[in-house]
Amino acid sequence: MTIRPDDMAAFKAVLDDKSWSTNADEIAPHLVEWRDRYQGRSPLLLKPDNTEAVARIVRVANDRHVPLVVQGGNTGLVGGGVPDAGGGEVLLSLKRMAAVRDDVSGDGFSLGVEAGVTLQAVQEMAKARDRLFPLSLASEGTATIGGAISTNAGGVHVLKYGTMRSLILGLEAVLPTGEIYHGLTRLHKDNTGYDLKSLLCGAEGTLGVVTAATLKLYPALHRHAVAFAGLKDVADAWHCWPICRWPVGTG
Numbered sequence: 001m002t003i004r005p006d007d008m009a010a011f012k013a014v015l016d017d018k019s020w021s022t023n024a025d026e027i028a029p030h031l032v033e034w035r036d037r038y039q040g041r042s043p044l045l046l047k048p049d050n051t052e053a054v055a056r057i058v059r060v061a062n063d064r065h066v067p068l069v070v071q072g073g074n075t076g077l078v079g080g081g082v083p084d085a086g087g088g089e090v091l092l093s094l095k096r097m098a099a100v101r102d103d104v105s106g107d108g109f110s111l112g113v114e115a116g117v118t119l120q121a122v123q124e125m126a127k128a129r130d131r132l133f134p135l136s137l138a139s140e141g142t143a144t145i146g147g148a149i150s151t152n153a154g155g156v157h158v159l160k161y162g163t164m165r166s167l168i169l170g171l172e173a174v175l176p177t178g179e180i181y182h183g184l185t186r187l188h189k190d191n192t193g194y195d196l197k198s199l200l201c202g203a204e205g206t207l208g209v210v211t212a213a214t215l216k217l218y219p220a221l222h223r224h225a226v227a228f229a230g231l232k233d234v235a236d237a238w239h240c241w242p243i244c245r246w247p248v249g250t251g
């Protein structure tokens with residue numbers, strides 16, 4: 001199966017020239033499955049830089065029944081972001097959506113960014129404001145916030161701070177019909193209606209395209225202490241748990 005020329009033209013018609021590419025050299029790095037399990041294929045790379053353009057793309061895909069594969073940093077390692085259906089899928093990269101939407105406002109413990117911002121950039125922004133964004137994983141220099149949300153990533157601090165789902169206050173996404181879900185709230189307690197952000201988190205692009213998020217920040221850690229605990233058995237570890245959760249610990 002390949003993409004029909006009129007479908008290709010329909011996507012190009014709703015975008016500016018910088019937002020799509022058919023250049024094989026430019027598309028190639030997006031088609032790599034880093035464990036060499038297979039070679040991805042797609043004749044068209046879409047790379048919008050704003051939410052309205054993502055919505056137009058999704059509307060075309062929905063109207064014409066063309067499958068879209070969403071990609072952030074392509075570090076997922078399970079092939080979810082690599083189109084491989086014989087060249088019949090269009091690749092949608094969010095990497096150009098890398099703006100800061102809401103820079104530490106309100107109580108100073110939230111940060112609004114677009115989906116293509118890397119995890120490391122968010123950590124650095126938080127640090128510059130004397131805050132901590134605790135999600136940390138080996139691919140953080142390349143993995144994007146959209147990818148971390150869509151995989152509900154955990155990382156090395158997961159026991160103390162939880163997975164990505166617990167680090168999101170609000171979310172903006174384009175739903176499969178092309179409608180935009182405007183949920184970029186900063187409220188810590190928001191019990192109005194369905195919790196769509198939690199549903200979209202971990203959906204790996206199957207329920208929509210994440211375009212931006214309001215992230216939860218924590219106070220920066222100024223002191224670190226390392227403790228070594230000798231335990232006589234696994235059950236004994238339970239008694240150490242409250243200590244591990246104490247503010248200076250990393251869990």
Ligand SMILES: Cc1cc2nc3c(=O)[nH]c(=O)nc-3n(C[C@H](O)[C@H](O)[C@H](O)COP(=O)(O)OP(=O)(O)OC[C@H]3O[C@@H](n4cnc5c(N)ncnc54)[C@H](O)[C@@H]3O)c2cc1C
Pocket residue numbers: 069070071072073074075076077079080081094115136137138139142143144145146147148149150151152153154155156204205206208209210211
């Ligand atoms: C060395 C290494 C260590 C890792 N360590 C951990 C770890 O400790 N804990 C952990 O949980 N994970 C870990 N991961 C995997 C981790 O989930 C990914 O690295 C990261 O979260 C994916 O981000 P990405 O931007 O690269 O997404 P991609 O790989 O591009 O995409 C991942 C999935 O999300 C979808 N997707 C991407 N962006 C969007 C979007 N904007 N909207 C909707 N869907 C989207 C894709 O279609 C795909 O299904 C690790 C990966 C590597 C390579």
